[in-house]
Amino acid sequence: MAQHNMTDYDKTYAEFKLEVPEYFNFARDVLDKWASDPGKLAMWWIDDYGNEIKKTFKELCDDSRKVCNMLSAQGVKKGDVVIIILPRLIEWWALNIACLRMGAVVSPGTTQLTAKDLMYRFQASDAVCVITDNALAPKVDEVIAQCPTVKSRIIVGENRDGWLNYADLFAPAPEQFETVNTRSDDNAILYFTSGTTGYPKMTVHTHASYPIGHKITGTFWLDLGPDDLHWNLSDTGWAKAAWSSFFGPWNMGAAIFVHHSLRFDTKKTLEILGKYPITTMCGAPTNYRMLVLEDLKAYKYPTLRHCVGAGEPLNPEVIDTWKEATGLTIRDGYGQTETVCLAGSYPCIEPRFGSMGKPSPGFDIQIIDEDGNILPSDTEGDIAIRVKPVRPVGLFKEYWKNPEKTAGVYRGDWYLTGDRAYKDKDGYLWFVGRADDVILAAGYRIGPFEVESSLLEHDAVAESAVVSSPDELRGEVVKAFVVLAPGYTPSDELVKELQEYVKRVTAPYKYPRKIEFVESLPKTVSGKIRRIELREREWGKK
Template sequence: MELNMPKFYNFAAQVDQYALNHPDKRAVWELDESGAEQILSYDQLRRFSNRIANGLQSIGIGQGDKVMVLVKRGIEAYGLYLALLKLGAVILPGSEMLRQKDIEYRIDHALASAVICFDGMTGEVEPLRNRCKTLRHFITLGDRADGWISLDLLIQDQADEFACVQTSSDDLAFLSYTSGTTGGPKGVMHVAGWPLAHLSVAAKQWLDVQEKDVVWATAGPGWAKWIWSPFVSTLGLGATAFVYKGRFSADTYLSILAKYPISVLCATPTEYRMMAKAPDLESYTLQALRSTCSAGEPLNREVIDTFRRVFNLTVRDGYGQTENTLLVGTFVGVEPKPGSMGRPSPVVRVAIVDEEGSELPVGKVGDIAIHKEMVALFKGYLNDPDRTAKAFRGEWYVTGDQGRMDDDGYIWFEGRSDDIIISGGYTIGPFEVEDALVKHPAVAECAAVASPDPERGHVVKAFVVLKKGNTPSDSLAEELKEHVKHLTAPYKYPRKIEFVEDLPKTTSGKIRRVELRLQEKEQMNRA
């Protein structure tokens, strides 16, 4: 299967054309914790995003400008992303869990000129006003703040028609940051044509989105997965995006699935695991649900078996990265092998390669790699040619994950080939955790690794060497956890802390995290 990319493409223009042809079709269906609902039709969404585009343009935001977006789930996220694409601006997705240090790094690294955030984030951004020299525009959703432009006021008198900028398929459109094992997060560059490549297989043959569907993809804005499923896969195929703005609980999710006509669900393995453990699981009837997918980390067999037994649904696993799109998955019509990622996408050449970049035979464990000619592959890491070059081995992009391929072409995940931690669907670089920990006056040095966990797959565990004069204690461990939460995004904090006298190191002094990971795995196996 080949994909021919047109010279010009703009995803927002595609959505607008659908809206003109199907103005009354429901586009976004929002539900909050109180039970209140808000619905926008495709035409209403088109006009809403046009007003935002006109408002942003009126203050000088235009084609090529890099704009950091820090918003929660909701209708506003859809309007903002479409508006920025219409302007030809570059979107920097940011989680609402990011802290001042994380935000400052991304703005400075990308040379961003604007930040748009919900009112709960202005306190994290405000101190950067005089530190981030390229930042000129401060826009907020919700409560007004001094020195900030209210989005509501900005768009209230704007026209609801806007001429979408013509963008080349190769123009930079998304700049998503992903954790690295060393140094700061990497800015992953995706172009305007990326959504079209993603729609060709991932949306249709994995999520199985159809025009009639109500799609609930639980990822939040700020993550590449939000662009994947709630945004591109849903609006790009004319379906309805269902958005729940409340917190996760297994009973709440199951109740929503039972009450609303949600036909496609895409959630994290952690969310599926928690739902599968609900004591009253069999009391729920999910009449509309027909397609269920999971991504972010491996899905265990118990969950797949439970959903098949109780709901006659096959939860289809999928594997991809911020740097690409769906690479491997249990596609529609493919019989799953529980524990396996599935089979390679029909538009992706996937192989297991060795350290020289040579393909390995069936059954051999090596690096999961994709051919560099993949249409949806990223265009490199922003301002980072060294790390971009290191991501490639000959003609292959090496994912950083290891696996093996069986006789039927299914790929089995064997673990990370580097030190990246994947916990509850979040990708966490050990450097970010360690950098925060060593800023505490009691910490001499530390190492963060993945520790097996039955619910999250893995959690962050920190091995901490204290400075002289400090004594290990439960209270100090809790203090260190809170310290990390305040310095970086809370999802990165170490849920486990072990105080040690020293850390295993190479002869050159580099910490051997691999020894600590193996130690954690062995302890779990003995438990």
């Protein structure tokens, strides 16, 4: 077992501090430094067809300079927004490095976006360039006439009318490019974050705070060093890719393992863990919930030493099953598109299953009431980060072009995450739910996660989502949408059995009075259950 980066939580928490210089560029100040060792591995890429490519930091940095010249030739300048929507292709990484290097603002997106989503993004961000593949290009073409700022469309893969081909532009591009000396507070990354209502907000991160802040993610939560090979199962389209496929590992000089595949295949994933020297792994709870349905003991995990989960809390049942088979505890991490890793079940602290661990070094995180007062332990309230007198490194700059929304997430000296939790007497944080997911039934407050977790302990349940449902008598009641495990079929008997089960393992008032069996649950790109969609369906808003 490797020596962990943090061995004494309290000591590290008390002493840790990140410095932010006046000028910072991740491509120059971090990646080029690793690239000074020409043999140092940055990426090990495989696909489903037996193709395997290894890239050193030097090769990726060299590629990125060519990409800077290629984008400059298309008129892309410092501060311009470039939208990149690609699956896990090596070009995605080269493009991201290039945008940082030239000071362009990179805006990643998921391959699941619709034409309408794309039009909103192009127009709201004044994007000048879009880079995608043949799967999404037709959707771009549907709306491009309404997006006058987009001057350049670049396709990765086969040629397409009206598009420039990435490979054709890349080949002749010069290899010399002077990295733009970006100021720490210059805009660098733009995420579109879907809220529960209305259009997505534009979350802007700067050149220093976010990349440097992800030292917290890479050091303490991912627990990485220069000899690690880290596998993040997530898609390139959301912020988790920055955490775990880019800034987190590369701050630490670790190599990233990439499996380019169009769907998540549990058996293939477990085979890969046995075949490649992967040391650390990060997945969404959905990934782990699917993996534990397989016979985990039939596979080998020869090099795996550390596993983390993020996106929503991980159910204790899943953590137990995984640990029994692999000997490893999946360590929860908590954060948002707007932040780096804010809290985690760090390797040096005793895990409490179902808890999201303790606040990250560098962040003062408290549970506060409506007036901004810190609440006593074991009292539910809003998760808040202290931003005055000192704003922590790793927090976003603003919701771009939306001062009202930006102002709305602050309360006195605090930034509000929009999540509710309580802190136990030992400082562990326990997630209750999104501020708007909490169910109020007959005067009781019920967090959906606890009910979902207890359902998941039953052999018949593969996944569940719990929302409020209208009820004449009680105002609202708990309703569970349940995806059954293989070999089970829906029945009234099974409904009763699940209800009785939840009554036994949680407080009786929390049991789901309604259960509906479904084939699948609506999810965000990042694998979080979209409870809002189910709730609106229940309340007749959809």
